[in-house]
Amino acid sequence: xxxxxxxxxxxxxxxxxxxxxxxxxxxxLRTLFGQSTAVFxxxxxxxxxxxxxxxxxxxxxxxxxxxxxxxxIGQLLPELAGQGFLELLDRVYRTGRxxxxxxxxxxxxxxxDAREAFxxxxxxxxxxxxxxxxxxxxxxxxxxxxxxxxxxxxxxxxLLEEIARQAPLDQVLEGMAxxxxxxxxxxxxxxxxxxxxxxxxxxxxxxxxxxxFYNKAIDGIATGDGVGSCGTAAHRREMVVVSDIATDPYxxxxxxxxxxxxxxxxxxxxILGRDGSLLGTFAMYHRVPKAPQESDLVxxxxxxxxxALAIERHRAEEARLAAEAKERAAREDLAFLLRASTxxxxxxxxxxxxxxxxxxxxxALAPLCTVDVVDAGRVRRVATAAPTDAEEQLLxxxxxxxxxxxxxxxxxxxxxxxxxxxxxxxxxxPWHELGVTGYLCVPLLDRGRTFGxxxxxxxxxxxxxxxxxxxxxxxxxxAASAALNARQYTERVALARDLQAGLLLPxxxxxxxxxxxxxxxxxxEGLEVGGxxxxxxxxxxxxxxxxxxxxxxxxxxxxTTTALVRHTARAVAPLLxxxxxxxxxxxxxxxxxxxxxxxxxxxxxxxxxxxxxxGGLDIALVRAGHTLPLLINGGGTVRTVDVDGSLIGIAPxxxxxxxxxxxxxxxxxxxxxxxxxxxxxxxxxxxxxxxLADALGSRxxxxxxxxxxxxxxxxAVHAFTGGKDIDDDQAALVLTAVSAHGxxxxxxxxxxxxxxxxx
Numbered sequence: 001x002x003x004x005x006x007x008x009x010x011x012x013x014x015x016x017x018x019x020x021x022x023x024x025x026x027x028x029l030r031t032l033f034g035q036s037t038a039v040f041x042x043x044x045x046x047x048x049x050x051x052x053x054x055x056x057x058x059x060x061x062x063x064x065x066x067x068x069x070x071x072x073i074g075q076l077l078p079e080l081a082g083q084g085f086l087e088l089l090d091r092v093y094r095t096g097r098x099x100x101x102x103x104x105x106x107x108x109x110x111x112x113d114a115r116e117a118f119x120x121x122x123x124x125x126x127x128x129x130x131x132x133x134x135x136x137x138x139x140x141x142x143x144x145x146x147x148x149x150x151x152x153x154x155x156x157x158x159l160l161e162e163i164a165r166q167a168p169l170d171q172v173l174e175g176m177a178x179x180x181x182x183x184x185x186x187x188x189x190x191x192x193x194x195x196x197x198x199x200x201x202x203x204x205x206x207x208x209x210x211x212x213f214y215n216k217a218i219d220g221i222a223t224g225d226g227v228g229s230c231g232t233a234a235h236r237r238e239m240v241v242v243s244d245i246a247t248d249p250y251x252x253x254x255x256x257x258x259x260x261x262x263x264x265x266x267x268x269x270x271i272l273g274r275d276g277s278l279l280g281t282f283a284m285y286h287r288v289p290k291a292p293q294e295s296d297l298v299x300x301x302x303x304x305x306x307x308a309l310a311i312e313r314h315r316a317e318e319a320r321l322a323a324e325a326k327e328r329a330a331r332e333d334l335a336f337l338l339r340a341s342t343x344x345x346x347x348x349x350x351x352x353x354x355x356x357x358x359x360x361x362x363x364a365l366a367p368l369c370t371v372d373v374v375d376a377g378r379v380r381r382v383a384t385a386a387p388t389d390a391e392e393q394l395l396x397x398x399x400x401x402x403x404x405x406x407x408x409x410x411x412x413x414x415x416x417x418x419x420x421x422x423x424x425x426x427x428x429x430p431w432h433e434l435g436v437t438g439y440l441c442v443p444l445l446d447r448g449r450t451f452g453x454x455x456x457x458x459x460x461x462x463x464x465x466x467x468x469x470x471x472x473x474x475x476x477x478x479a480a481s482a483a484l485n486a487r488q489y490t491e492r493v494a495l496a497r498d499l500q501a502g503l504l505l506p507x508x509x510x511x512x513x514x515x516x517x518x519x520x521x522x523x524x525e526g527l528e529v530g531g532x533x534x535x536x537x538x539x540x541x542x543x544x545x546x547x548x549x550x551x552x553x554x555x556x557x558x559x560t561t562t563a564l565v566r567h568t569a570r571a572v573a574p575l576l577x578x579x580x581x582x583x584x585x586x587x588x589x590x591x592x593x594x595x596x597x598x599x600x601x602x603x604x605x606x607x608x609x610x611x612x613x614x615g616g617l618d619i620a621l622v623r624a625g626h627t628l629p630l631l632i633n634g635g636g637t638v639r640t641v642d643v644d645g646s647l648i649g650i651a652p653x654x655x656x657x658x659x660x661x662x663x664x665x666x667x668x669x670x671x672x673x674x675x676x677x678x679x680x681x682x683x684x685x686x687x688x689x690x691x692l693a694d695a696l697g698s699r700x701x702x703x704x705x706x707x708x709x710x711x712x713x714x715x716a717v718h719a720f721t722g723g724k725d726i727d728d729d730q731a732a733l734v735l736t737a738v739s740a741h742g743x744x745x746x747x748x749x750x751x752x753x754x755x756x757x758x759x
Contacts, residue, residue, distance in 0.1 A: 037142055039119070042126070044135035047072040048089050051135070060117065060142050062109055079110055089136050092123040096133045099123040103143060117144045148183060155179040159306055169314040173206035176303055176310075180284070181209060184299075189263070189285040191215075192271075192307055193230055199223060199278040202230060210285070214261040218254070223278070228254050229268035230281040237278070239269040239300065244289040265290045269304045271311065279311040333471055336364060340475055344482040348489040351382050357454060357479040358385035365472055366456035366464070368434060370395050372409050373444070373452035378402055379409065382452075386434075394430040401427070409453050412441045416450045418473060420464050425455070435459045442472050444480040454479070508536055511544055513611030515736040517706035519714055521675075522729045531558035532673045532731035535566045537573075543610045545573050545582075548671040548733045549626060552600030552649075561598045564589055569606065579606050579622040580658045583648065587624075590649035601649040605629060605671050609735065617663040617737045622656050624648045627674055630693065632709060634666035636700040638693045641669070663737035666703050670696070675728035676713065679721050687720050706736040 039057035043050060050069050058067045067076055074086050083106060092099050100122050107114050121140030125133045159179065162172050177190035189209040193202035204219040221227055223234040232250055233240040242248045243265050245258045251266075258264075265286040271279040282304040284296070292300075340360040344353055354371045362369040362385035371383035379402045384395040400409035407427035412419050422438040424431035436457045444452035454476050458464060508516045518534055531551040538544050547569060551561040565586055572585040583606050590602060607621030623629070625647035628640040641661065646654035663669055672692075679687045695716035700708060713732055 039121075039138070039140045039142060041067075041073075041138040042135065043073060043089065043138065044126075046090070046093055048074065048086070048093075048136065050076065056142075057138075060108070060119075077108070079107055079114070083107065088123060092125055092136050093133055096125045096127070098125060103147065117142060118147045119143060152179075152183055155183065156302070156306065160309075163306075163310045163313055166313065166317055169310060170206060172310045173307065174208050176306060177206050177208050180299065180303060186290075187287060189287075191230075191283040191285065192280060193218070193221075193234075193283070194280040194311065195223070195234060195271075195278045199234070202234060202281060205280060211261050214257060214263075217257050226250050226252070229266040230283055233268040233270045234278055234281050237270050237272065237276075239267070239297070241267045241292055243291040246289070262287055264288050267292050267296065267300065269300045271304050271308045273308060273312055279308055279315075282307055329467075336471070337474060337478065341478050341482070344479055345485075348486045350483060350487040350490050353483045353486045354452075354479070355383040355385075357475070357483070358383040360475065360479075361385065361454065361456055361472065363387070365468055365475075366440065367459045367462060368395060368436070368457035370455045370457070371444075371452060372400055372455070374402065374413065374450075379413070391434060394433055398429045408439065408441050409455060412443050412453050413450050416443045416445060416448070418442045418469065420469055422463060425457075437461075438463055440464045440469060440472055442469075442476040444476055444483065446480060446484055451480075452483075509538070511536070511609075512542065513615070513738055514544075514609065514617055515706035515734075515738060516546075517710045517734045517736075519710045519730065519732040521731075531562065532675060532729035533562035533566060534671075534731055534733045535569065536733075537570055539574055539608065541610075543608050545569065545606070545608055546671075546733065546735065547604060547606040548673065548731060549602055549604035549606075549624075550673045550675075550729070550731075551598075551602050553598060554729070557598040558600070561590070561593070561600065561602065564593060564597070565602060565604065578658060579608055579620055580656045582606060583622045583624055583656050584654075587648040587652070587654055591652060599649075601625070601647045603627075603647060612662060615665045615737065615739045616667075617735065618660070619663060619669065619735070620658050620660050622658055624654065624656060627672060627677065627689075630670040630672075630696070631661070631663075632668040632670060632696060632700060632704075633664075634703060636697050636702070636704075638697045638700075640693075663735065665737050665739040668704070668706060668709050668734050668736040670709055670713070670732065670734050672713070672732040673728075673730060675730035676717055676732060678728060679717050679730070681720055682722060682724075687717055691716070691720065704736070706734040709734040709736070 037056045037060070039054065039060050041050060041053040041057045049072055050067060052069065053067050061067060061077060073089075074081060080086055085104075085106065088099050088101075102120055104119050104121060106117050106119065108117055109115055119140045119142050121138060124137045124139065126135040126137055128134050156179075159172060159176050162175065173192045177192060180190045181188055189207070191207035191210055192205040194205040195202055201220050201222055202218075204215050207215050218228070218230070221231050223231050225232055225235055226249065227235070228251055229240045229242045240250070242250060245251045245255060245264055245266060251258060258266075263285045265288070266283055268281050268283040271282055273279050282300060284292075284300060340357075343356045343360060346356070347353065354373070358369045358371050367387065368391065369383075369385040370381060372379050372381050374380075379400045381396060381399050384392045386392040386395055400407050402410055402413065404410045404427060408419060408425035410427075418441065420438075420440045424436045425439045425441070429436075434457065436459060438458040440456040440458075442454050442456075443450045444454060454472070456464070456468075456472060508518055516536060520532070520534065522532070531554050532549070533551070534546075534548045536544060536546045547566070549562075549565060551558040551565070553561075568586050568589040569582055573582045576582050576585060583604065586602075586604070586606075593599075602624070603626035604624040605621060605626045606624070607619055609617045609619045612618045621629070621643065623643035623645035625645055628642065630638055631641050632638050641659065643657070643659040645656050648654055648656075661669075677687055677689050677692055681687075692713070696709065696712055699712035699716070710732060717730075
């Protein structure tokens with residue numbers, strides 16, 4: 001066995017030596033291509049007897065035993081017969097004219113020892129003193145190695161072109177192996193093994209002439225000392241020559257295999273990358289024990305370098321494709337998560353959000369999906385997704401047990417960690433009916449606390465890999481956030497609804513001797529409670545209290561103030577003697593409210609009404625800085641009710657005189673907030689009190705009801721604003737006195753309330 005350093009830089013030549021300026025590559029080329037060698041032989045007579053020949057001629061035709069003086073060349077080299085060379089000698093001898101040949105092909109030797117050779121030669125006649133031809137002189141240069149070099153160069157260039165156009169690696173390596181096998185002077189079998197990325201094993205790359213059973217047997221061999229020629233060369237990063245497999249200890253484990261394949265020698269060189277990393281091995285096998293010549297080593301170095309180039313280009317292309325695939329997969333994952341996130345946040349219903357989670361997972365991540373949450377100490381299945389309704393029903397019918405030790409969902413709920421397996425989930429379930437073959441259970445977390453799980457179920461050959469697990473966990477994280485937001489929204493809506501129920505204005509009751517109609521429209525989309533308010537409620541002895549007011553400000557704070565005013569009035573009115581005392585009590589309540597509940601003032605009209613004998617209504621009212629009430633008689637005449645009064649919620653002792661009036665049958669008292677008179681048209685002009693009075697006067701001719709007043713008011717405002725959204729809360733309250741006949745209950749009072757959006 002011989003080990004030859006491989007793919008190492010050549011040592012610099014001695015600068016004083018003859019080849020001081022010779023590079024390693026030039027030396028390899030001379031070794032591979034050879035040097036021109038002149039051959040000479042002198043032949044005599046018509047039989048072409050060999051008189052003399054130089055050593056180069058003798059070596060070219062096959063050795064000293066083949067060329068002896070005194071023998072005809074045709075007898076010494078019988079293979080020349082039939083190739084035209086003897087005939088050319090005869091012609092030169094007969095004519096006395098020389099003959100020149102270029103790249104003449106000749107087969108030397110017979111049988112398995114025959115070889116192909118090429119020569120540039122001249123046949124020159126020999127003359128005696130009388131000018132007669134006495135023989136032929138053969139002078140030539142063997143060009144066999146030049147021809148081989150030309151073929152080798154062409155084949156090598158073709159391989160490099162294939163590498164440049166990124167031909168498949170197996171195609172390049174097989175072409176290289178066949179090229180070497182075709183150009184070799186003796187039979188050689190070429191093998192290329194490729195190293196794994198970790199450099200620990202070698203895989204089959206190309207070996208077109210080795211038996212399939214041999215290639216399969218060495219596919220995947222380890223790199224290391226004593227692992228054949230290739231494993232050892234890969235481990236040592238140097239060429240390893242085994243000239244006789246039958247006796248070399250490196251082949252102890254592979255000797256029988258080599259014998260079965262008819263292999264007797266193996267020379268293996270490592271294929272190294274530019275960074276010194278192991279790419280594979282390049283091996284040349286022989287059928288007989290054989291040691292390499294220098295030309296063999298040069299050939300091995302040349303094609304090991306070519307193989308390295310091909311493998312590095314292949315790996316670079318694979319890396320590029322892998323990077324593109326990874327980037328494409330990342331984009332697809334991001335698009336999936338964005339789509340799923342959009343769907344998860346499309347609504348604010350807790351259960352619907354979790355159902356959308358299940359539908360996002362199946363079938364994108366798994367064929368089947370379930371979502372379970374903990375509710376009041378029990379597990380509740382809130383969402384399922386499956387290809388068919390029947391499968392969904394099966395999934396929905398199975399509910400995990402919260403505290404069962406053998407249940408997958410229970411374990412994930414307890415641990416807060418994902419669980420994945422290629423088997424059915426532990427615990428009972430319709431796994432057989434659904435054909436479940438594996439599962440992935442991911443927790444839904446709320447600040448570290450597990451409140452639910454999403455379980456993906458595989459069927460058939462589907463399996464969960466690390467990529468799917470990571471994607472499912474990220475989706476679960478986003479879904480948990482969306483679900484919690486939805487649940488908080490649902491809970492807050494319920495809380496707001498419960499709180500708002502105590503703030504909403506009551507339905508208008510039926511009053512004896514009176515019709516009552518209201519209009520209420522808070523500004524802003526979706527609001528049910530604003531800063532305007534009204535109320536009508538009974539007192540003792542057939543007396544009724546009524547009010548309409550406006551709170552400075554808008555929104556929830558204003559709504560709490562309206563509730564304070566209304567609830568205070570309802571609480572103190574039965575206990576106090578008149579409207580002024582009630583409004584003073586409301587003022588004290590406003591002054592005593594916490595700053596967090598608002599500090600704005602309030603305008604208010606508060607009064608008491610009592611049915612009068614013979615019909616009509618006796619009214620006592622207090623105006624606390626509010627817009628002036630309007631009195632509408634049966635003929636449609638509109639006049640203001642002039643009442644003094646100060647704002648409340650500012651000073652401890654406001655001026656609040658009581659005003660008394662009587663409404664005759666078919667007369668109406670209109671109370672309204674400034675949101676009506678301050679409504680604006682497209683030019684930003686306000687509706688105003690004059691337009692209000694004119695509109696009511698023109699629309700109300702003759703007998704009218706309380707609702708007629710509301711309809712006239714809202715119709716006029718709507719026409720003025722062009723139906724656009726209002727900028728301020730609007731409220732109106734109409735009290736209409738009815739006749740004595742209507743007061744006894746035979747004519748129902750009109751208590752309709754204008755819808756909030758009717759304006």
